[in-house]
Amino acid sequence: MATTTKKTEATHHSMFDAVLARLDKAAELFGLDPSVAEILRHPKKEVKVSLPIVMDNGSIQVFEGYRTVHSTHLGPSKGGIRYAMDVNDDEVRALAAWMTVKCAIANLPYGGGKGGIKCDPRKMSVGELERLTRAYTRAMADIFGVNKDIPAPDMGTGKREMAWLVDEFNKVTGEDQPGVTTGKPITLGGSRGREAATGRGVMVASLAAMKKIGINHKTATAAVQGFGNVGSHASRLLASKNIKIVAISDHTAAFHNEKGIDIDAALRYVAQNGNMLKGFTGGDEISNNDLITCNVDLLVPAAIQGVITAANAKDIKAKLIVEGANGPTEAEADAILNDKGIVVVPDVLANGGGVTVSYFEWVQNKYGHYWTEDEVNAKHDISMNQAFENVWFNSQQYKTSMRIGAYITALKKLDKAIRYKGNY
Numbered sequence: 298m299a300t301t302t303k304k305t306e307a308t309h310h311s312m313f314d315a316v317l318a319r320l321d322k323a324a325e326l327f328g329l330d331p332s333v334a335e336i337l338r339h340p341k342k343e344v345k346v347s348l349p350i351v352m353d354n355g356s357i358q359v360f361e362g363y364r365t366v367h368s369t370h371l372g373p374s375k376g377g378i379r380y381a382m383d384v385n386d387d388e389v390r391a392l393a394a395w396m397t398v399k400c401a402i403a404n405l406p407y408g409g410g411k412g413g414i415k416c417d418p419r420k421m422s423v424g425e426l427e428r429l430t431r432a433y434t435r436a437m438a439d440i441f442g443v444n445k446d447i448p449a450p451d452m453g454t455g456k457r458e459m460a461w462l463v464d465e466f467n468k469v470t471g472e473d474q475p476g477v478t479t480g481k482p483i484t485l486g487g488s489r490g491r492e493a494a495t496g497r498g499v500m501v502a503s504l505a506a507m508k509k510i511g512i513n514h515k516t517a518t519a520a521v522q523g524f525g526n527v528g529s530h531a532s533r534l535l536a537s538k539n540i541k542i543v544a545i546s547d548h549t550a551a552f553h554n555e556k557g558i559d560i561d562a563a564l565r566y567v568a569q570n571g572n573m574l575k576g577f578t579g580g581d582e583i584s585n586n587d588l589i590t591c592n593v594d595l596l597v598p599a600a601i602q603g604v605i606t607a608a609n610a611k612d613i614k615a616k617l618i619v620e621g622a623n624g625p626t627e628a629e630a631d632a633i634l635n636d637k638g639i640v641v642v643p644d645v646l647a648n649g650g651g652v653t654v655s656y657f658e659w660v661q662n663k664y665g666h667y668w669t670e671d672e673v674n675a676k677h678d679i680s681m682n683q684a685f686e687n688v689w690f691n692s693q694q695y696k697t698s699m700r701i702g703a704y705i706t707a708l709k710k711l712d713k714a715i716r717y718k719g720n721y
């Protein structure tokens with residue numbers, strides 16, 4: 298499909314190696330004790346399960362499920378569960394390590410974890426997805442726990458899956474523990490503001506970065522790749538700050554409109570069109586690679602990993618990239634973007650709004666007392682701006698990119714925690 302984001306050769310590299318490449322670079326600049334670096338190079342725990350599920354046609358299909366706990370140095374591990382066909386041990390390990398870094402940067406009392414099931418949720422019925430989610434939860438009941446390992450939504454999952462997960466977990470343990478997962482529906486203890494939080498964080502980080510580098514957001518243009526939970530809210534919130542969104546896309550189509558895309562119209566369209574942008578008439582159809590290289594101030598890759606590569610980085614015209622997705626930029630493309638003077642607000646900072654409000658959800662669950670959406674948003678914005686300033690400071694102090702500055706921000710905290718805990 299012409300409009301589908303093409304996987305390039307670089308995507309076949311190990312994602313975990315890409316994490317280690319950045320970690321090593323930051324460790325060297327920061328002067329991290331090699332033994333601390335060695336600890337962080339290895340995930341704490343990795344679990345793989347086989348999940349036999351009765352499909353609607355009566356056949357049994359066996360699915361692969363994963364959960365990796367990368368670190369618990371700063372607190373219980375935290376991170377989402379992804380349903381996608383490319384889920385594998387390397388990807389889950391990389392995403393878990395990114396959560397360690399992300400939670401440290403966001404100043405949360407959490408370590409990092411991630412899970413996933415290799416499946417295509419778009420091709421499965423609601424009943425099949427429910428059986429699969431419940432089977433996965435039973436298989437991971439020893440791993441999950443409100444003070445142990447706390448899942449959340451990620452690609453291909455949302456509040457519906459989290460509702461099944463918390464219900465199944467509570468059945469297994471025999472007690473009501475809503476804080477065992479976050480991203481729940483509000484009626485089951487979810488937090489106001491959680492659904493839009495990752496997109497909100499992208500908006501706040503974009504404004505903060507524009508201020509630093511002297512882009513006036515009122516006259517700025519943006520392209521947003523991805524129109525799922527992250528991209529759709531990011532587009533809506535950026536547009537609410539008068540940033541003109543000239544290109545949007547999802548896995549079915551990409552569109553460009555020099556005059557600005559009507560985001561509310563796009564939101565209404567996908568709501569009525571099975572969550573797909575294909576057929577939207579608010580812009581000219583382009584390819585997803587055209588979106589990456591189109592002439593804008595701000596580019597927000599908010600779909601999948603590995604879309605900015607050594608092959609297309611040289612053609613990027615944006616002055617600022619704010620990474621809504623996890624791992625959208627291949628490690629090999631970092632240097633090209635740096636040489637071009639493009640400022641990249643890295644994933645581990647830019648999409649931390651989601652896990653930040655997950656933390657607020659967990660706190661509210663523990664208290665049994667719930668906040669208004671305005672309270673949640675206000676606390677989120679303070680937290681994201683603080684995280685941004687810390688990363689900016691470290692990137693300036695160590696004369697490096699914001700990405701490496703972000704890893705250094707995390708390493709400073711992790712180094713202290715690992716030393717205080719000691720006992721190796």
Ligand code: GLU
Binds near residue numbers: 376447449451479649
């Ligand atoms: N899956 C999201 C992420 O990658 C959210 C994780 C969470 O809220 O625990 O940041």
